Amino acid sequence: MLGLNAKDSRFMLIVVALTLLTPFILNPFPADSALAQFNAGYPALMQRFAIYGLMAIGFNILFGLTGYLSFGHAAFLGVGSYASVWMFKLLSMNVIPALIAATLVSGVFALAIGYVSLRRSGIYFSILTLAFAEMCYRLAYSVLTPITNGETGLQITLSDPRILDGAPTSSSLPTPGFFGLKMNAAHTIDIAGWSFTFSVGYYFCAVIALIGFYLSLRIFRSPFGMMLRAVKSNQQRMNYTGLNSRPYTLAAFVISGMYAGLAGGLLAAMDPLAGAERMQWTASGEVVLMTIVGGVGTLMGPVLGAGFIKYCENIFSKINESVLHSWFSFLPDGVEDVVTWIFARFVGEGWHLTLGVMFMLIVTFLPGGLVEGGKRLAARRKKKSDADAAKHPAE
């Protein structure tokens, strides 16, 4: 199917099914139950899963295949966001020109940054990309305020030209749309206490993320992908055979930069605001974390990692002390305060601590990330069922 072999086709179909059913999968608890706190199936978060998943997929093409660790991918995310918000301001509220502009502009940035940075490898490459990203952030934050609106963030206003849309018809701000289909439209279905929200924005992001996933799958299986893997395993030997590896690494860098730019464009399409914080080094580090937590060099890993981190960020950071008090109210008074105090360090504004602990555990015990965890579980089950089969031979 679509140039994939049977195994990959099946894999792709599973991914498609998982993506389409996300609103169900992420809302396992009834809306009124105490566990509804852990539901993640609301549009804004699902959109982020898809968007950061897309970004991590692109990052994995560079980091997973060539082994070049870029610490500056947030810059492309930010550049993509700014480009698409400017398209919303100047051209049209349709997301298509915005996304095209986001991808192209970030591609140009990636070409320039990659051309310089890829002259070095290893830690020097990482530091160079980090420096460029930080430069972009500082520029967006202060020097380029006329273009980026600095700390306040670039927003659309009623007085923007939007030459393709014509004069505004209402006095409220327009929302981004896909040929009339509004990105913020959503439909909620209530089934026996459960409540599932289907949003246009999420499915739009999901379709683009799936296309991105398919492209990355093809790159992984292509001769080009093989060449990138060769760079990772022994670049020196490759060079000695007379092969110039730089065009390949540069291509991988630009492709992953364009993925990040597209993700940035999607972020702006879901919520037309671009802030400089998106380019900060912490955001660059986040995508590295996503890829490592999920599993470097695996296809599914980065997506899982992105989901994992965004889930922690949005769900754990919302648990405050009063929620904890209600959970532990069954404990005796003195004990309850102590337990609440301990847990409060790990939730709310302390969710970073939870993430850090999880990251350490995963890197120590599952160097291959969540994907390796899944594989080990599957292997153990298989071993067990094999052992069972050996104990009770078929008659």
Place this chain on the structure above:
Amino acid sequence: MSIKNISRRGLLRTGAVTAGGLALPTIFTSSASAYTNEPTGSSVKLGFNVPQTGPYAEEGLDELRAFELAVEHLNGEGDGGMLSTFSSKELQGNGILGKKVEFVTGDTQTKSDVARTSAQSMIQKDGVVMVSGGSSSGVAVAVQGLCQEAGVIFMAALTHSNDTTGKDKKANGFRYFFNAYMSGAALAPVLSNAYGNERRAYHLTADYTWGWTQEESIKASTEALGWETVETVRTPVGAGDFSSYIAPVLNSGADVLILNHYGGDMVNSLTQAVQFGLRDKQVNGKNFEIIVPLYSELMAEGAGSNIQGVYGSMNWNWQLQDPGTQAFVQSFGKKYGRPPSGSAHTSYVQTLLYADAVTRAGTFNPCGVVEALEDFEFDGLGIGNTYYRGADHQCFKDVLVMKGADNPTNQYDTLEIVEVTPRSQVEYEPDHPMFAGGELGECNPGA
């Protein structure tokens, strides 16, 4: 006609796909409720979105304390605080419209992006009907825009930029806090008395909407006195170290330093300015002075003895003697063991005003609430008679001019009230140039 062979199956299939395609958008538009997050159960949820990390975290935490207190009082727990002194007697301590008030909190990290994400999750996941919070005008403006689009009410807490109710004003957004223009108008006469009319001012300004508008406002009102502005320098928010910005002040020929900083930034920049010996200097034959146009108790506490004699302005202070203030300070003190800050007061009052507006409107529908709040005149919530102007959703009331206490008796008694500037002196027209350019638009009930 180019298509010749239309098979029965082909026609059916095409017809079905077309019908499906046409029907698809309609399932997204149907809606059961009249407005976003219409509360149907026995409770109603409010969202409190404040910075719990970053340079404004201290303010955010104090806001959160006040929100919790307000919810308690609305639900009839505690001593009721300002419910008894509020001039509108609609609130009975039985929740809002008989529904118990619950709340969710979020961390804005003082970043517009994060704040919007957090507010989105409150609206979409938790189903809040009102979002309050702030602590940075950049954040407040961003979240206000989001609430307008989503169709919920935004009761801005701590935001002092002119833009919040100026060029970025929104029909669903309301601000009780005063703004930069009012600070300038209130400070000018006091500064003129204290420091004369021939001064040379040097501005250090936080580089975002609030800093920009405050610099503009203070510059305009001090230049009207006859002061000269030597230089205005923008500094990044959360810079931590301001020494490289303060060193040039020494040789600039300025004799007044105006710090358009807030929160942790102001604590750092003021402390460093004092460490550089600015206040012991003589320039142009005058004592060098420092001014902090926007004060808060938490900043004063952080800056310690460095603020002695420094002028600034405030929206409200716990040392006021009116019954509303006394009731609030008492119940806040009983719960948290400290006097409330100005940001806490604003958060508390905004929550009460929202609850009262809902009760008077008889509905949580944002459009009803907007109508109830517009041109609403009230008293008893501290600092006297107050007016919520319908034209820009800004509150008008007296403004306090403060000075760092020369002999503080305890760690909370760090500021003293120099003057209560009457409301008439800080009022302006809705189309004043510093506020022009925005459109309030129409209220949006969402759904």
